[in-house]
Amino acid sequence: MTTIPTTPIDGQKPGTSGLRKKARVFMEPHYLENFVQAIFDGIGGIAGKTLVLGGDGRFHNDVAVRTILRMAAANGAAKMIVGQGGLLSTPAASHLIRLHETDGGIILSASHNPGGIDEDFGIKFNTPNGGPAPESVTDAIYARTKTIDSYQILEGDAPDIDAIGNSTLGDMAVEIVDPVTDYADLMEELFDFAAIRALFADNFTMQFDAMNAITGPYGREILEDRLGAPKGTVVHDTPLPDFGGMHPDPNPTWAHELMDVMFADDGPDFGAASDGDGDRNMIVGRRCYVSPSDSLALIAAHATVAPGYKKGLSGVARSMPTSAAVDRVAAALDLPCFETPTGWKFFGNLMDDGQVALCGEESFGTGSDHIREKDGLWAVLMWLNIIAATGQGVAELLKAHWATYGRNYYSRHDFEAIPTDQADVVFDGLRDRLGDLVGQSFGDLTVSAADEFSYNDPVDGSVSHQQGLRVMFEDGARFVLRKSGTGTTGATLRLYLEILEDDPELLDQDAQDALANVIAAAHTILGFEAAIGRTTPDVVT
Template identity: 60%
Template sequence: MIKTVSTTPFQDQKPGTSGLRKKVPVFAQVNYAENFIQSIFDSLEDFAGQTLVIGGDGRYYNREVIQKAIKMAAAAGFGKVMVGQGGILSTPAASNIIRKYKAFGGIILSASHNPGGPTEDFGIKYNIGNGGPAPEKITDAIFARSKVIDTYKIAEVADLDLDAIGTFDVAGMTVEVIDPVADYVELMEQLFDFPSIRALIASGVNVVIDSMGAVTGPYARQILETRLGAPEGSVRNAVPLPDFGGHHPDPNLVHAKELYDDVMSPDGPHFGAASDGDGDRNMIVGKGMFVTPSDSLAIIAANATVAPGYARGIAGIARSMPTSAAADRVAEKLKIGMYETPTGWKFFGNLLDAGKATVCGEESFGTGSDHVREKDGLWAVLFWLNIMAARNESVEEIVKSHWAEYGRNYYSRHDYEEVDSDAANLLIIALRDKLATLPGQSFGALKVATADDFAYHDPIDGSVSKNQGIRILFEGGSRVVFRLSGTGTSGATIRVYVERYEPDASRHAIDTQEALADLIAVADQISDLRKRTGRDKPTVIT
């Protein structure tokens, strides 16, 4: 019943910041997915008889790989697998399941905000027992194993009916097909003041959520429409589809423009939100106000105590290095810890586990807290609704009040996607070579104070992560950051982050790109980005 299959290693199975991501035809190669799953199991210890959680965002090839993973888990010696009905589990829901049921770990099948379909993106990520993404020591071990693997083991049994909730036997291992939504909804009800949010909606505040044909549809429907009383249809694109209904499931001003335009129209909703492919990202829009993810983190932290689950206050705030310093000013006022980490949610895990940080966020539309060990899109949406209900203010009023108190961090990210990998790497190398000579140089009115390649020294385990992004900091607090993204599947994505702090409230209504224009020009001047990439403008501006 347990079959050992001979295989040949693939040399391209290095996990990125969020697991292994490739195009579906790559994963569909004979033994490709099996090799990587076996490499995960071979890199772990002491899991015999333990529970493994498996689920995904419903994208194309999700069901096929779940069947493989279940059979291989049985062959590896796991005692139980918990899998979401239909193969569905949002990433934050999977993290919650791992934590709630004390599972050994979990396999999450997703390529997050990347498109889905027969020729689009797929991904496999391993999460450890705290519910968070595997740390680098594990992902490095998985990659090392994948380069030499010569066999994998799999149970020779029929496919499981993933649509039937219940308990089943697979080669002596228990498989429990669970309701993917129930445990997550229960957790949200513990954290937020549902009666107050229900009253806010009943008062006439029109709330819509665009699930973009992706995984959060069932979760958002159960919470917003069933529990909070929003009218049917308030959750748009609510059915998870293998190709996300043709949507690019990335909740930003480019791919969620229809929602943005609707909220900004005179008769549109008062509050709009969008989530991504696997449910861990969010976009918040209010009438007359788009909320940047950096501001969203700061405002949630500043108002955290209005939510029952955070009424005792927060221990600290963590943000990725490219995220704006808006949250730093909140931490300073609250006299709590502020932690700057590399990009990648796994870097928050140690801080959350140690009780150093309670809320955390990234500029790439990800916000979360210590309730799970992943970013959580619907959690952020509910937090905003809870803040609106508690303050009896609109999104625009809340944001402008925050700027008046803390100052505004003008902030933008310019993405250059699918750039030739060699050109992108040479650009970063050239920037590194300039770092020592930049301090003291002036570019118009901007004078460089410091320049470095960000390195993170984890205060909990002492590990060091180098080469996490080129930082150029100017006198007065402005800065430009360059880094290569680890979330794509083809070419390279160069991200350029631009930030200026403005304490003067009379200057808080300037257009963001106008407020940052001189910094954007200097970023190109220092990096020769246009010349090196052949691009005259970014693919996406957020």
């Protein structure tokens, strides 16, 4: 064992979901090591503990896994459970932490950010419940990065991570496990695989785009091998270090190849895509894009068709910027409904406490209390189960949903890589004017309330401030402005737009058209043109 002297490195503050930087930054001397030692120290040391370890296979994943194994051994860990080849999807890692009742896990991923030597890398710690560390833990880790003066690492090579089986590194046990099997078994417990198998046997067609990221092997095993979908249903199914140049962010902009297939004349019945680490999902029907907020609401309304949810949901939760579509379902079904800040870590306490079973975010994240992360393939299987059980396709299901509950037209406009000072002008400008806006009119819309969202966690009483600026209008329309906590270049501003529509004649509009008034009001209030010199978003979802 060697103790390596080091000094604190600036900027190792975890964001919405772990520490994300350019891969080259993580390759700088001591960068990864400092942060890993800060994780170990921040959670009170890892002597005698067992951790799960794996990542989405992006560039630097394998090197980082070996380094972390040597550091874990030197820090006295009892055992590390590692996905074969260093691979684990985020949902599979969450499941393994829970299945083996470990002391947590380390997940290597920058999720939906591109990968490669000139792209992004990331690392995060998940707690023994399987969920992303809450702010109390990430604050302790960050504090430690600012005082660190050494780290421990075992000299010599880490064991082979490509072969399944047990070995040792120093006094530490290392178990290399198949990354897919346990997760696929869990899915089989939750969903009616026989019904979905019958659907595929009946020539139901699907395309699942794994975007050269982690879900390829999971998709093949579950959809093709266990559910009988034809070979080739899963495309871009080999995890590549640079994702083959794809940007594995499952939205209409970045998953455009899938969108083209789904909007072609003879497209499949059902389409889906996932992100780098497998926790996001995009659902598309034939010529029918499903907004993630609607997907959450529709799942809430139909979840009991799946065997794992037939007893009903204890409650539901959504992040604040997510549309209120799910709130309407919750009200109709008399379910408790919670509004949390952006980031899956805020759902963990509610799920641990049994208060919610289904959670979702507008950012293509949906999941349940089967694990403590959002789960891309889970959402895909839930949709397949609903389609199999109801005999209805995606477009039919959505139409019926809106007819029952009304429609929350929704869109998110992202303005990416803005110079930080310019983003601050827009953001701080709105924050300073929140109080003055109330009562002012913009076109047909009059501001009824405006605030900065704070969250009081009902389980542990912790308070999270500064979680997004909200401007609400009198007829139920609103917009929200947030700064991204996952980007690595400049600042990204996210503008979330929503209106409520109950008129049965007006449920079939294009979302951008339906939102035109609130988009115009937001631009008048925010002054994008003057501050950042452009009004057209980089990505619209």
